[in-house]
Amino acid sequence: MDYIICFDIGGTFIKYGLINQKGQMMFKDKALTPKHDIQTLLPELIIEKVKLLQNDFAITGIGISSCGLVNHEKGEILFSNNLPGYSGMKLAETLFKSIELPVVVENDVKSACLGEMWKGAIQGKQNVVFLTLGTGIGSSIIIDGNIVNGSHQLAGELGHTVIVANGRTCGCGRRGCYERYAATSAFVNDYIEEKKKQGVILENVSGEQILQLVNEKDPVASMVYKRFISYISIGLVNIVHLLNPEAIIIGGGIAEQTEQFIQDINIVIKKEMMPIYHNQKDLVFPSTLGNDAGLYGACYLTLKKFSHLQV
Template identity: 60%
Template sequence: MSNVICFDIGGTFIKYGVINQDGSLCFKDKTPTPKKDIQQILPMIIMEKLDALQREWSISAISISSCGLVDREAGIVLYSNNIPGYTGMNFKEALSPLTNLPIFVENDVKCGCMGEMWKGALQGKKDAVFLTLGTGIGGTILVNGKILNGSSNLAGELGHTVIVNNGRSCSCGRKGCFERYASTSALVQDYIREMRRRGFPVNSISGEEIVQLVYKQEPGALKVYLKFVHYLSQGLANIIHLLNPESIIIGGGIAEQNEQLIQDVNKEIEKEAMSMYLNNNIISSAVLGNQAGLFGACYNALVRLNVQVNSTT
């Protein structure tokens, strides 16, 4: 039985665990992400957790799910704006002198997609799209059962397709990007602006809390929510027309915890997309939650090691 130690590195926490080839989560925990000197401290954290867990399990590989743009072959984080000093992190260079185990690195959204393919909502899907709504919109494209990586392993940045001409400035340098209107952070920012306009200053609120206010028919929340659903559906319709997927799975807390949002988006999609492209409830929510990255990291390692994986839940 092959066991993989998996790390899911985010801006706030590093989730980690041991998963076997049957998809059993043998152990999981998390530790805070260092706020400085990340490239020096992170390899020490990984080795510390590896040393401790090897006392109980035989580990076959180290597999990392990382935020940011990732060169999966070289094991390098090409760009990340989530963690100070993280851009340029070379996992293979840092860890190879410390262990003989094979090391695998992949983007966190692609790992989330692989997790859902293996043990979640994408099981059995051949042509699909996986999106995560959060600070931005992460995307992964599935073609004939395989992730589309592109010539430089950077395919799938659907959040940086433009849906509003000359619209809001985006961190990528463009204006009017999909994620500037339909991410969870966009919903939060729009709500704060709307409430200030109404004379009710709000300093902090989550996307989930806004959706709860929508259920209560709070006027400000309802106004920005309807715009959010419209923009989200516009971007999704573009993806549907471009890729003709059998399904689009949406992850992130706001989608996974609010079935009403998925229902509202499916209704709006009927207005935005041509009917021949649609099937019943083409949009659905992810099911693995914040464990998707760990399962995907394990799956990535097992496949690249040519280990047989159990594909059923």
């Protein structure tokens, strides 16, 4: 059987795995992401892993899910603020010259979205929006089974749509962006600020820890949580009215922490959506593939591009 070796390149780790044409993960591991001279060390690392696995498996392609803005048609990294020196790298071309296997490169959030569509939470659906809540909001849009890339591969930045006029300053240069209110980091910062008003200074707290306080009926955590759900829902209702998706999938640690989080979002958006959009019980679902979603998506794209997979 033929196999695709897939890599998910992040700022700290590079996860990699071997997946067959049926979408079965046969092997996975991870390595540290190079912190310097990345245009030399990253290809070397990938080639090393490929050659090692070629000793035992018939590898027919390389699928790469990567942080940063990606031109998937050329396999180039347009921009990355996580990895110094990574911007502008011709990743697919560099790897092909060394190892002569077809290479597909795509943005990590887009890859994760396709992974969930192929083998995860959104199997069988063709019109989907996928968001990851973390330091910011990563997002991807699928229409008729295909990623929406836009004219310059930049489509789908839902985190930088404005939900509060003249609101909080965002790293993108605008004010009031969705991710400044609905990312996990915003949730944490809001809680820290509310505790500061009470004279309590917090330095280290996670979204998951705040959710635990919500479960324990802590009044400050509960207030901040209710506001957080409201902000998330504002953006999601805008998405529903704009794109009319079959499903919205939310990934990230906080979304996978508790079923109640997703249930609370569904309750609020049902109150805010126009009634004609109420055509199913729930619209929002948690990611089910977790950290493996990007690997599955990279495999899916590689199989699809080189006609090993009928979709």
